Amino acid sequence: MTPVLEARNLVRDYHIPGSLLKKSKTVNAVKGVSFKVEEGKTLAIVGESGCGKSTLARMVTMIDPVTAGEMLIDGQKVDIAADGLSPEMRSKVQIVFQNPYGSLNPRKKIGDILTEPLVINTKIPAGERRDRAMAMLKKVGLEEKHYARYPHMFSGGQRQRVAIARALMLNPRLLVLDEPVSALDLSVQAQVLNLLSDLQDEFHLTYVFISHDLSVVRHIADDVMVMYFGEAVEYGSRDQVFDSPQHSYTKTLFAATPRVDVAAIQARLERRKRA
Ligand SMILES: Nc1ncnc2c1ncn2[C@@H]1O[C@H](COP(=O)(O)OP(=O)(O)OP(=O)(O)O)[C@@H](O)[C@H]1O
Ligand SMILES: [Mg+2]
Numbered sequence: 001m002t003p004v005l006e007a008r009n010l011v012r013d014y015h016i017p018g019s020l021l022k023k024s025k026t027v028n029a030v031k032g033v034s035f036k037v038e039e040g041k042t043l044a045i046v047g048e049s050g051c052g053k054s055t056l057a058r059m060v061t062m063i064d065p066v067t068a069g070e071m072l073i074d075g076q077k078v079d080i081a082a083d084g085l086s087p088e089m090r091s092k093v094q095i096v097f098q099n100p101y102g103s104l105n106p107r108k109k110i111g112d113i114l115t116e117p118l119v120i121n122t123k124i125p126a127g128e129r130r131d132r133a134m135a136m137l138k139k140v141g142l143e144e145k146h147y148a149r150y151p152h153m154f155s156g157g158q159r160q161r162v163a164i165a166r167a168l169m170l171n172p173r174l175l176v177l178d179e180p181v182s183a184l185d186l187s188v189q190a191q192v193l194n195l196l197s198d199l200q201d202e203f204h205l206t207y208v209f210i211s212h213d214l215s216v217v218r219h220i221a222d223d224v225m226v227m228y229f230g231e232a233v234e235y236g237s238r239d240q241v242f243d244s245p246q247h248s249y250t251k252t253l254f255a256a257t258p259r260v261d262v263a264a265i266q267a268r269l270e271r272r273k274r275a
Pocket of ligand 1: 014015016027028029047048049050051052053054055056
């Protein structure tokens, strides 16, 4: 089967211009990373702050150009530099960011936020745009009455649902989720993760899921890639990576993560109750 996304040796350098007192420099944010994601699967990308996860996310979403390497979506080569990227190609990959407050325009109503991608990328008439947005609100667990409200009138979890709805308006093949639940309370995190999982089944979506939370990754990933200073130091199925990590960084990362032993907590509570 052709993977939905194939990345071959992706490289991204940032050039930071110098000033009178400072020399210019280059940051090698991503240093040649390759991976594939099949339809309906989730690739989780983990790694410490600054290792290049968001940079990779922006390249995959075609927001940022690649410095070198290539990317194929549904087997078709993406050439963002050539400026010839069709709206069809762009709409295939959508992104959801960590902070839905920052990514939703506070001056726009939810209805306008949801219909905007259709206005920009399609010729769908206004009435149908509205119907589609209403339908999508329900799909993400919101209500029709939310259509006319502003982002500040929602909770963090609801705002993230709006961001997910917006990302789905153009029927993408791939969603890039950059720490989508990290800013939410634990109970709300679980709800949003369940929603993502339901939507993945319903729309046959493929996910690239960036997270620093290993318990979340264990829960949602099919494959896992561990990044370290711009390189993929580990890449394999979830069980492979979790059960027998190869690289010393991954071993340290896993060892440093406290495991919540639910059974032990429950046993302790039982003992207390009896005492
Ligand atoms: N626009 C930019 N210009 C210059 N350097 C950048 C730019 N964006 C990112 N970088 C640098 O590239 C490296 C990778 O950053 P990136 O944001 O991809 O990391 P990250 O893994 O997403 O981190 P975090 O977990 O904190 O979100 C960092 O050293 C960062 O400072
Ligand atoms: Mg980031």
